[in-house]
Amino acid sequence: MLTTKEKGNQLAEKLIEKLNNKTAVIGVVGLGYVGLPLAVEKAKAGYNVIGFDVQESKVDEVNQGVNYIGDVVDEELQELVTKKKLKATTDYSFIKEVDAVAICVPTPLDIYKQPNTNYVESSAHEISDHLHEGMLVVLESTTYPGTTEELLKPILEQSGLNCGEDFFLAYSPERVDPGNKQFKTKNTPKVVGGMTENCTNAAATLYGNVLESDIHRVSSPAVAEMEKIHENTFRNINIALANEMAVLCNKMGIDVWEVIDAAATKPYGFMPFYPGPGLGGHCIPIDPWYLTWKAREHSYHTKLIETAGEINNDMPDYVVKRIMEILNKDKIALNGANILVLGVAYKKDIDDYRESPVLPILEKLDVAGADWKVVDPYVKEFKYKNSIQSPIENVTTEMLESADLVLIATDHSDFNYEEILLNSKAIFDTRNSFRHEVNNNSYFRL
Known part of the structure; x- marks a missing residue:
């Protein structure tokens, strides 16, 4: 009779063999900005892939070969669906058909800036209900260190199977950068940390067969979880320094x-x-707060992270203050002023407006009594307060001439900046869109 360790080794070897010969069926839970590109890459690598999502609209679009994510190539998705390499469903009972599944669901914050792991927990329960021997589960959603071991593992073991012996569990953080022309899901290095050596090996084998990038193994899921938060906290803090420098330099x-x-x-x-x-x-804007929350369990106050968050969160207020100062130079009150806002996406050349700083700017303009219009060639609609807004797709000369101030909030490549400069009464550019000094008394940079 096999010992539990021998059984685990045997199941791991069998799974790795299936992963290597591409007979394994792969599942992806969550078909958003992370999940759909990952599902496509796994299908392109030769695996049969099943995507799971609670939104029927997304499932229907995938099954029709209709793409809704900017980093996915339309023709590739259509071809994979036509060849039956990729299908989507809302029925989680199909989990029993997969050999490995990645969880790519949102991990938002609540109103108190505490982690909301409801989507992860719900996905884990769905998987647990259909978990089988020899299966690999990988969490990709960004979360606090300890989530895989403290939250995911106990839920999955409610199935009666033991982690590392009967099934395999790992964490591998997503590193998607929407709109990045150089680094996509396919060629971005992957970090993998499993609950056991077999767990790490199985996950590393899967990603190694899918991606054209290095697979970096770490000693535990907690290390991989902390690594992802460290990446984004590093950027958060350095952007806060740049923002503080911008305020001081203006003064x-x-x-x-x-x-x-x-x-x-x-x-x-x-x-x-x-x-x-x-x-x-x-x-x-979100990930560092996961670490701040977790640090409280260890009686530690993350002073630098929280200060950086405050600086970055204050920038929409600063932008509106600068708009007011610019208008005042021409003796125009912000109350009643016509503001043309260029861009609502959170970065250039994408359709993603999640957590966009433009939204609080619009709210503050409302409070000040300003009238605003938004132009964005990428975002078809966005949720503002309790309504759905549809941005204007293209800037016209008439719009520019009638605006008291043009706010460049997102530096989309589609905008004609020379035309904007030529026809605007006043411009406040928060993105350094011209990338050079502009000799124009009506142009102001952050």
């Missing part, structure tokens, strides 16, 4: 963009980060 009459460009000439010890109207996206 001192110094061009912060020129300062950063000059500092970036140093070949060591400096990495350029740039100011902006605030932080957006589902990672950088």
